[in-house]
Amino acid sequence: MTVLKVGSADLGQIEVDLAARIDNAPGFFRDMPVLLDIGVDSLDLAGLLSLLRRNDMIPVALYQPTPAMAEMGRELSLGVLQDMRPVREVPAAEPEPVTEPVADSPVTAERAAPAAPAEPVYRPTRVVRQPVRSGQQIYARGGDLIVLAPVSAGAEVLADGHVHIYGALRGRALAGVEGDANARIFCQQLDAELVAVAGCYTVNEDIDPAVRGKSVQISLAGERLQIEAN
């Protein structure tokens, strides 16, 4: 989840910086849940919340707050997070596509890196043997998804890890739903409506005709999806 680092108690300054950032990537923050990492000792927390909400962000919790700040947060119905252990670790070095931290800016957004190395959590791979039909959605939470049949147009398959389809992909496939940029999609015949890895997507119209109908693997290379024929 995105962490918003607040390095100033001056709401006016925060608003100016935030506006610049939103201008940079309009829509990116819309309805985005954010954690607040507050680096100053005192601040008008209620004022900050309403400022963020005005800008269509959804502040959900305080990240590693001071005890006093945590108390204030609870009164304002915010959650308090001391330590995050995502199921899949996002490499700390991974550049955030649109929000590179700007030095000496009071507000910096960045992907949360786990405070301690994440414990590998084993989740069994979900295996689907039946065709995934139009209107059906299958989500492998916290793991990989294997489909041993075609995925029809109008169907959607999602996984926090990789998506493997031993058949034609005609619907939508999303890998790394929780943000794992290393997740991949494999399919035997690419005719997808949409493919996405870690939120970066390509629609059917933009798929290179050279890989259409081919057996491919799809991965994220920087900010772009890379589709390679096998």
Added chain:
Amino acid sequence: MARIVVVTSGKGGVGKTTTSSSFATGLARRGHKTAVIDFDVGLRNLDLIMGCERRVVYDFVNVINKEANLQQALIRDKRFENLYILAASQTRDKDALTQAGVGRVLEELSKDFEFIVCDSPAGIEKGAMMAMYYADEALVVTNPEVSSVRDSDRVLGLLDSKTQRAEKGEKIKEHLVVTRYSAERVAQGEMLSVEDVGDILSIQLLGVIPESQDVLNSSNAGTPVIMEEESNAGLAYDDLVARFLGEDRPHRFIQAEKKGFFGRFMGR
């Protein structure tokens, strides 16, 4: 126990009622005691195509509501003594179909009949869900065009998840019926081929019914098209019924007729 077969498609106007009437007639003609039920409450059509619309006294909803018993409501076909029709109500809506009521009627029919054919309404609303709920097998009727194929795909998903068999962890046997097929238009690339449709839906092909003027004519006359011995559509339905009963028959009418001089010369 009877085999309960739902004829369904998702999309409207693809030939569900035509298929139900010919399929049921074909089964009865081969000596199997068959009942065909119109689930399209509010828009009854099956009785017209079966040619018994002037003999409807009680209907399916009357039986569900116990206003009539099955013997009163079943209409015996004049051509085949093994064939009975249960008409839909024209004056009710689909909320009149209750799961328990439908289950009770099907159970009672099962005692006496070998096959029960459920003619589903279009869509995926209550009437369609009731028609498929108790089915053992399904004929999925599809036209060779993309929207019909997608709707059929949706229905296949429901057959695999929202039926009594699915709830018990059993599988419904699904058969593909491609209707209104024109081999010439497929050859010209204007229509999906049987292979394309089969590939997308990945279920077993039971029959391909060619586009034919005879279907409309026989519907107007109240005669199921399977009874037209001269009609390609009728012959294709007869093949379909034979295949359903386990006979091995090659698929016909899926190749374009050769029209050129050379083609005619080479013959078949």
